[in-house]
Amino acid sequence: MGRIVLEKVTKSFGNTEVIPPLDLTIEEGEFVVFVGPSGCGKSTLLRLIAGLEDVTSGAITIDDVDSTNLAPAKRGLAMVFQSYALYPHMSVRKNIAFPLKMAGLRKSEQEERVSKAAEVLNLSDYLDRRPGQLSGGQRQRVAIGRAIVREPSAFLFDEPLSNLDAALRVGMRLEISELHKRLETTMIYVTHDQVEAMTMADKIVVLRAGNIEQVGSPLDLYKSPKNTFVAGFIGSPKMNFVKGATAEAYGASTIGIRPEHIDVSAQGGTWRGVVGVSEHLGSDSFFHIHGTGVADMITVRADGEVGFKHGDEVFLTPREDAIHKFDAQGLRLK
Amino acid sequence: MARAISNQRKTLNTLVAWSIGFVIFFPILWTILTSFKTEAQAINDPPLFLFFDWTLENYAIVQERSNYMRFLWNSIFLACGSTILGIIIAVPAAWSMAFVPSRRTKDILMWMLSTKMLPAVGVLYPIYIGFVKLGLLDNRFGLMIVLMLINLPIIIWMLYTYFKEIPGEILEAARMDGASLGNEILYVLTPMAIPGIASTVLLNIILAWNEAFWTLNLTAAKAAPLTAFIASYSSPEGLFFAKLSAASTMAIAPILVLGWFSQKQLVRGLTFGAVK
Numbered sequence: 001m002g003r004i005v006l007e008k009v010t011k012s013f014g015n016t017e018v019i020p021p022l023d024l025t026i027e028e029g030e031f032v033v034f035v036g037p038s039g040c041g042k043s044t045l046l047r048l049i050a051g052l053e054d055v056t057s058g059a060i061t062i063d064d065v066d067s068t069n070l071a072p073a074k075r076g077l078a079m080v081f082q083s084y085a086l087y088p089h090m091s092v093r094k095n096i097a098f099p100l101k102m103a104g105l106r107k108s109e110q111e112e113r114v115s116k117a118a119e120v121l122n123l124s125d126y127l128d129r130r131p132g133q134l135s136g137g138q139r140q141r142v143a144i145g146r147a148i149v150r151e152p153s154a155f156l157f158d159e160p161l162s163n164l165d166a167a168l169r170v171g172m173r174l175e176i177s178e179l180h181k182r183l184e185t186t187m188i189y190v191t192h193d194q195v196e197a198m199t200m201a202d203k204i205v206v207l208r209a210g211n212i213e214q215v216g217s218p219l220d221l222y223k224s225p226k227n228t229f230v231a232g233f234i235g236s237p238k239m240n241f242v243k244g245a246t247a248e249a250y251g252a253s254t255i256g257i258r259p260e261h262i263d264v265s266a267q268g269g270t271w272r273g274v275v276g277v278s279e280h281l282g283s284d285s286f287f288h289i290h291g292t293g294v295a296d297m298i299t300v301r302a303d304g305e306v307g308f309k310h311g312d313e314v315f316l317t318p319r320e321d322a323i324h325k326f327d328a329q330g331l332r333l334k
Numbered sequence: 335m336a337r338a339i340s341n342q343r344k345t346l347n348t349l350v351a352w353s354i355g356f357v358i359f360f361p362i363l364w365t366i367l368t369s370f371k372t373e374a375q376a377i378n379d380p381p382l383f384l385f386f387d388w389t390l391e392n393y394a395i396v397q398e399r400s401n402y403m404r405f406l407w408n409s410i411f412l413a414c415g416s417t418i419l420g421i422i423i424a425v426p427a428a429w430s431m432a433f434v435p436s437r438r439t440k441d442i443l444m445w446m447l448s449t450k451m452l453p454a455v456g457v458l459y460p461i462y463i464g465f466v467k468l469g470l471l472d473n474r475f476g477l478m479i480v481l482m483l484i485n486l487p488i489i490i491w492m493l494y495t496y497f498k499e500i501p502g503e504i505l506e507a508a509r510m511d512g513a514s515l516g517n518e519i520l521y522v523l524t525p526m527a528i529p530g531i532a533s534t535v536l537l538n539i540i541l542a543w544n545e546a547f548w549t550l551n552l553t554a555a556k557a558a559p560l561t562a563f564i565a566s567y568s569s570p571e572g573l574f575f576a577k578l579s580a581a582s583t584m585a586i587a588p589i590l591v592l593g594w595f596s597q598k599q600l601v602r603g604l605t606f607g608a609v610k
Contacts, residue, residue: 050510052506052509052510071509072506072509072510073509073510073511073512073513077510078510079506079507079510081503081506081507082503083501083503085501085503085504085506085507086504086507087504087507087508087521087522087526088504088526089525089526098508098511098513098521099510099511099512102511102512102513102517103512146507146511150511150512
């Protein structure tokens with residue numbers, strides 16, 4: 001259960017087309033991440049699947065049932081919102097039990113399912129508290145609890161971690177991934193954070209202005225981005241782009257080299273430049289090199305031991321086998 | 335040192351605040367004091383402040399001369415009735431404007447508010463004629479509808495403001511959780527909006543209670559509320575300040591008590607949404 005098919009789905013608000021015709025298949029049990037810059041339509045797409053927005057045209061099929069015009073509750077999906085959207089006047093127990101109460105389940109069964117979910121999510125001690133008395137991470141877990149008690153055919157997550165601080169985000173990321181492994185239920189996850197996308201997804205859908213730019217596994221996207229947009233969006237720090245004569249030498253309009261695919265040395269190399277800002281993370285060092293003549297700035301990722309400072313002269317050598325070539329339209333050249 | 339200065343400041347501020355408060359409250363205080371004077375003392379020159387022969391005579395006369403309870407009952411009926419009716423209409427209206435706004439929602443809200451800027455006397459003639467034709471003059475139900483209508487813009491505005499504060503995502507979550515529209519209103523929206531609905535109700539009762547233009551113009555005897563009760567003592571055959579004051583005190587007492595006990599709720603309600 002949990003196969004979702006979108007066929008020629010479009011969405012317009014007034015005269016503005018937010019989602020141009022779009023086809024997408026999400027297989028049963030997959031962890032799919034919609035990623036893209038803000039305003040790319042990823043949340044809208046999720047809300048279309050949830051039924052919180054009506055599609056302008058096209059069809060949405062969930063588990064072989066045409067769900068295009070079904071009410072949100074009838075689609076068998078559960079959603080976790082960015083703001084958690086807990087009911088502030090209800091205890092944690094009542095929050096989690098709410099969908100069961102709406103479904104008309106017996107009290108005893110509600111209790112049973114709530115305590116099971118609370119156990120899974122480490123919420124057993126907080127069941128009688130109100131959401132206002134919980135920390136951000138606990139609230140997020142309540143929101144997830146409310147979703148899992150329904151035993152939905154798919155979970156929808158709308159940027160669920162963006163309100164948490166960095167440390168908590170990493171922890172919750174793991175928890176959600178583990179939950180997916182355990183439940184083996186389809187999950188659709190929206191984020192603008194490519195690190196979340198890379199670490200969690202089975203399949204990433206990169207969106208720009210409502211268009212799907214590329215669909216693939218995290219490593220597919222990293223290794224063979226279809227165009228300069230995906231190449232620039234996936235990977236951190238961003239891929240370096242070089243145009244002009246240097247690119248033409250490779251028979252391309254633009255070439256892209258990831259910061260981790262450039263060797264840096266004090267002795268010699270292909271391009272010469274000067275270190276601007278250097279960032280030392282311990283495990284890695286990032287150097288921002290100016291004055292190479294091939295691009296305004298080249299970012300290089302090196303081992304944490306490498307200790308160039310501001311103003312040092314360095315030589316850069318891109319690894320030939322890791323150079324991505326793009327044509328004038330920004331599309332990948334084979 | 336710094337502390338001493340700030341304490342002095344505090345004392346001064348407190349004194350100034352109390353003085354301003356006293357000046358504002360003075361007319362009401364004077365009315366209450368006058369109601370315990372004889373007619374002669376009431377118009378004494380120089381005015382008597384606290385040192386006069388306190389008497390309940392005026393209250394006895396007012397009670398004897400007119401049926402206070404009937405006016406009181408009419409006031410309660412009109413204030414509560416118009417409020418309940420207003421809330422029944424305003425909740426769905428404010429709901430739809432807050433959660434499913436259209437392009438014209440802002441304009442409609444402004445238009446509704448603009449009706450409050452119209453001087454009431456401007457529509458007295460058509461409404462009066464309408465009441466005559468419909469046989470609604472001096473009719474409690476007719477007046478209740480008029481009072482409801484004149485306060486409806488304020489009720490809708492207030493509820494709209496409260497509903498706006500409720501995050502739409504919570505209602506969407508309820509929809510995802512399988513709540514029907516009815517359940518969504520019953521279990522999620524209403525419990526969250528109760529403080530707002532309560533202060534709207536309180537304010538509207540006070541507004542309707544104090545309304546004097548329509549209650550005086552559209553009633554004679556049967557439907558007349560306490561405003562008419564007061565007015566009946568400012569008669570052309572002579573001013574009876576002490577009795578007028580007694581009548582006024584009796585008319586404002588219930589609402590003064592209600593306002594006193596609900597002031598926290600009212601202040602919260604009126605400043606709701608001002609600071610996030």
